[in-house]
Amino acid sequence: xxxxxxxxxxxxxxxxxxxxxxxxxxxxxxxxxxxxxxxxxxxxxxxxxxxxxxxxxxxxxxxxxxxxxxxxxxxxxxxxxxxxxxxxxxxxxxxxxxxxxxxxxxxxxxxxxxxxxxxxxxxxxxxxxxxxxxxxxxxxxxxxxxxxxxxxxxxxxxxxxxxxxxxxxxxxxxxxxxxxxxxxxxxxxxxxxxxxxxxxxxxxxxxxxxxxxxxxxxxxxxxxxxxxxxxxxxxxxxxxxxxxxxxxxxxxxxxxxxxxxxxxxxxxxxxxxxxxxxxxxxxxxxxxxxxxxxxxxxxxxxxxxxxxxxxxxxxxxxxxxxxxxxxxxxxxxxxxxxxxxxxxxxxxxxxxxxxxxxxxxxxxxxxxxxxxxxxxxxxxxxxxxxxxxxxxxxxxxxxxxxxxxxxxxxxxxxxxxxxxxxxxxxxxxxxx
Amino acid sequence: xxxxxxxxxxxxxxxxxxxxxxxxxxxxxxxxxxxxxxxxxxxxxxxxxxxxxxxxxxxxxxxxxxxxxxxxxxxxxxxxxxxxxxxxxxxxxxxxxxxxxxxxxxxxxxxxxxxxxxxxxxxxxxxxxxxxxxxxxxxxxxxxxxxxxxxxxxxxxxxxxxxxxxxxxxxxxxxxxxxxxxxxxxxxxxxxxxxxxxxxxxxxxxxxxxxxxxxxxxxxxxxxxxxxxxxxxxxxxxxxxxxxxxxxxxxxxxxxxxxxxxxxxxxxxxxxxxxxxxxxxxxxxxxxxxxxxxxxxx
Numbered sequence: 001x002x003x004x005x006x007x008x009x010x011x012x013x014x015x016x017x018x019x020x021x022x023x024x025x026x027x028x029x030x031x032x033x034x035x036x037x038x039x040x041x042x043x044x045x046x047x048x049x050x051x052x053x054x055x056x057x058x059x060x061x062x063x064x065x066x067x068x069x070x071x072x073x074x075x076x077x078x079x080x081x082x083x084x085x086x087x088x089x090x091x092x093x094x095x096x097x098x099x100x101x102x103x104x105x106x107x108x109x110x111x112x113x114x115x116x117x118x119x120x121x122x123x124x125x126x127x128x129x130x131x132x133x134x135x136x137x138x139x140x141x142x143x144x145x146x147x148x149x150x151x152x153x154x155x156x157x158x159x160x161x162x163x164x165x166x167x168x169x170x171x172x173x174x175x176x177x178x179x180x181x182x183x184x185x186x187x188x189x190x191x192x193x194x195x196x197x198x199x200x201x202x203x204x205x206x207x208x209x210x211x212x213x214x215x216x217x218x219x220x221x222x223x224x225x226x227x228x229x230x231x232x233x234x235x236x237x238x239x240x241x242x243x244x245x246x247x248x249x250x251x252x253x254x255x256x257x258x259x260x261x262x263x264x265x266x267x268x269x270x271x272x273x274x275x276x277x278x279x280x281x282x283x284x285x286x287x288x289x290x291x292x293x294x295x296x297x298x299x300x301x302x303x304x305x306x307x308x309x310x311x312x313x314x315x316x317x318x319x320x321x322x323x324x325x326x327x328x329x330x331x332x333x334x335x336x337x338x339x340x341x342x343x344x345x346x347x348x349x350x351x352x353x354x355x356x357x358x359x360x361x362x363x364x365x366x367x368x369x370x371x372x373x374x375x376x377x378x379x380x381x382x383x384x385x386x387x388x389x390x391x392x393x394x395x396x397x398x399x400x401x402x403x404x405x406x407x408x409x410x411x412x413x414x415x416x417x418x419x420x421x422x423x424x425x426x427x428x429x430x431x432x
Numbered sequence: 433x434x435x436x437x438x439x440x441x442x443x444x445x446x447x448x449x450x451x452x453x454x455x456x457x458x459x460x461x462x463x464x465x466x467x468x469x470x471x472x473x474x475x476x477x478x479x480x481x482x483x484x485x486x487x488x489x490x491x492x493x494x495x496x497x498x499x500x501x502x503x504x505x506x507x508x509x510x511x512x513x514x515x516x517x518x519x520x521x522x523x524x525x526x527x528x529x530x531x532x533x534x535x536x537x538x539x540x541x542x543x544x545x546x547x548x549x550x551x552x553x554x555x556x557x558x559x560x561x562x563x564x565x566x567x568x569x570x571x572x573x574x575x576x577x578x579x580x581x582x583x584x585x586x587x588x589x590x591x592x593x594x595x596x597x598x599x600x601x602x603x604x605x606x607x608x609x610x611x612x613x614x615x616x617x618x619x620x621x622x623x624x625x626x627x628x629x630x631x632x633x634x635x636x637x638x639x640x641x642x643x644x645x646x647x648x649x650x651x652x653x654x655x656x657x658x659x660x661x662x663x664x665x666x667x668x669x670x671x672x673x674x675x676x677x678x679x680x681x682x683x684x685x686x687x688x689x690x691x692x693x694x695x696x697x698x699x700x701x702x703x704x705x706x707x708x709x710x711x712x713x714x715x716x717x718x719x720x721x722x723x724x725x726x727x728x729x730x
Binding site: 238244273 | 435441442446555557559566567573577579649650651652690695
């Protein structure tokens, strides 16, 4: 079991927690002078078929997509998972069998191992640009730092979601797919759950640092004050804290009937243990931290039953124990079969939700009639006006606009019960 | 009042682990004048080896712990053999001459140990089943868990055991003699090279025991080492270099300060607690609370 959790943790902590959904990084290359005849975005990917194939006869136009991330070291699993999924999708698209059709285009994947070092990511991004690869996808925490120098030059960039909601800032970080709900979407979804359970007084516990401040701010933003909800305790703590007994006492004395807990790594289980020791049954809303705590899966189910996280619908199981969005379940199994995955660890790291990224790229290229950054920008930012774009299933929509590059739609995110599902590793049970 | 007492419980619990790491530092420092900066990593070794033997291989808890601390001791002996002993040969064997280079080589050793364990165990936090029932005793509102009692109790027992070893055993007396005058001890028949190995082994065992004690709280996490290396060092400095009792006092002082700052400071002040305490101690009482002043005629 520990192996399962370890693998799951690696993938979720990296590909999930803060960097779950990659970024679509479009490096502009002095191409804004080209006319931009924007094609309207469509609600369903199938409608994009042959929408904007190259008009000139001849060999297919090759679109080079560069995947930059840590392919070695402790975070390698997230990059390798994405590499697999990108290649899987591009192979299908190139063969004309993908969910999104792109006749006239051949997609080529290039990968660069930046070792989770921001400066290397930046170097690779610039090299890719000079080599004519205008579409970059960055994976990893460190890559966030790499984005800024590109942005300052006026180039279009995107990155992981770290700190929360940074990807929504259209002036800085365009085009996250944001399928992993470690942001205000996830917090809002859990607030809805809290309201349904009558939880109104919250204690907000968060590690020290700017990243966690973002989460604290998001809780405040999402707090349904008009329904009488309030924050009765805000407690920050050093990430190295290993004994939470006094903090749990403060929570109990505050009269809180629900707890938000934002941390990663060992403090998560230390806090959970302190709550257990106090025999507390307060619901713990944990937008992302518990997902970085694979070890927490070993805690008693009776305790975990009131620990909540948030996920997009594409990663949730319904009350019957099957995926809420059947298409994602089926496609996930296809992925497992294609790559011959048998261990739960490997399966947990490879879900069909990842396919939305390369399909999003393919879709945008088709819409833009190539990889001209200005036209890609128009394609992405036109999705809000057209009602969003879907790939594997019409119920999962992405929307970008000139002011919000967050991609994933808030209503698509739901609260889930924290727990590991052996049959569907990578999927969590929707909380209701 | 309940909150204050709860903070005391919290502080003493974590302070107990700091104290054990500080004792580990002291065991080596007192006899060899070497600050073994890999000491914190041995806590991690203790945690992960206990995890390996108990959680992965399914051993009973006691033999798993025993094996884990032996490994921690052996790792520290390896550090002594490969990172400290060669310095003596290169630098002419003077204890004072190897102190500074050993500072660097043991820091390097800590990185090697960390990388090796990350390579083996990965960077994920691995689950560790509790030794005891999770429910805490409720003492008029103050919660004291069995795990907390175990951590404090283990620290006291280990420190007392080491104290007895140092005072009453031949090897312990030899180490004490080396602490005062290495050359003189050698002239009186103390096998100083062997004693240094014993000191490193003991320090490794003590830090390994600290890891064993804290494992159910932190779980098996390769990133533990640096934090405890720093906190243990600060605890030693507060208590007094070379003082076993001082290590206990220093650990408790640091743990309590941190707990109070966490409980009443409501922010990340705890991060700075150790540095603040270190600054105050070095300014007011450089030899630490219980450190002895040594006067030498030169």
